[in-house]
């Protein structure tokens with residue numbers, strides 16, 4: 001039998017024995033680094049166990065995971081198809097702890113959506129509006145700067161900036177937006193514009209994608225968010241977002257961004273008309289590009305919210321799918337440093353549980369979220385730093401405030417320091 005206080009990360013020895021893979025303990029790896037009584041309390045109540053499953057298909061996958069070997073296309077499909085979520089979660093947690101121990105990242109950020117005017121009319125989306133229709137808005141530059149400033153404190157380390165594909169705004173608007181923000185908030189990291197927006201700006205400005213990215217970088221863009229990836233496969237893309245760039249163009253734009261030194265994130269929108277094959281194809285394409293560029297920081301699975309979209313007849317995702325998606329992502333994307341459980345999209349409760357199923361990041365304070373709330377999300381618009389930390393600690397994890405590039409942020413009463 002297994003020692004009760006063994007954690008998934010105690011991987012000093014593993015033996016496969018009659019359908020269960022067991023581990024022998026190597027002492028208590030946390031004893032010397034926990035000083036928070038809160039954290040200790042949870043550590044003492046978390047009792048881990050050996051890998052166990054009745055699903056024989058998972059045993060060879062578990063062997064690979066424990067040996068640090070890469071999973072195949074078929075392995076990934078099996079992970080989606082098994083009903084044993086606890087076994088998949090055990091494996092994902094093992095990898096997560098091997099990579100990050102208990103560290104769980106969050107940041108103090110603010111979302112800014114300069115416009116919701118969008119030519120694309122994606123069926124997945126409740127946020128975009130046609131120009132001059134009710135609810136359409138476009139911020140004047142001063143308005144965007146005021147939004148950035150509202151509630152601003154020096155605690156903010158990131159502005160997350162995404163919006164619609166506006167048919168009239170010139171490229172200069174976006175360059176001025178970025179340089180104006182940089183001038184006013186020089187210490188804030190600007191994570192701005194999805195690959196889809198970049199490709200659209202390039203088309204409108206009649207510039208190459210590389211040149212567009214270079215000009216954005218010169219203006220002050222520090223990295224790119226992961227949006228717009230959806231599902232790369234054409235069949236699905238035609239249904240949910242047929243006016244967007246295709247999957248290959250998304251990947252090509254990300255590659256160019258990485259080549260000029262901009263890090264980015266990557267997302268996958270799941271829980272609509274895609275199937276397991278589509279999800280596996282998406283993950284493997286991201287993994288292949290990451291092998292090439294190393295430019296992705298975080299993968300963020302995004303659960304589809306159907307309300308107020310043309311696909312509102314579809315059911316919402318379930319907790320099981322949300323958790324499984326996090327776990328499969330951690331296992332398949334072995335070259336992605338981080339897996340984010342975006343609390344706005346998953347709800348704080350599911351995001352918290354995900355921290356035991358493969359996720360090591362929970363996103364940030366956000367302050368004002370429009371894309372999910374237009375699509376019926378009932379989560380709060382933002383969350384305070386203390387509350388994020390409480391969620392993380394109560395999952396028995398160690399909260400680490402990070403900047404966008406995952407450098408730890410240390411705070412005193414009056415200053416914020418980013419370790420470089």
Ligand code: V47
Pocket residue numbers: 124125126127162194224225226227228229230265266267268269300302303304305306309342363371372375
């Ligand atoms: O690309 C749009 C998705 C994305 C809906 O990089 C929807 O750190 C669900 O990418 N239901 C934008 N999803 C958000 C995004 C993001 C969020 C948080 C952090 C990061 C990061 C990136 O939202 C879009 C699209 O995939 N989306 N509509 C909807 N109805």
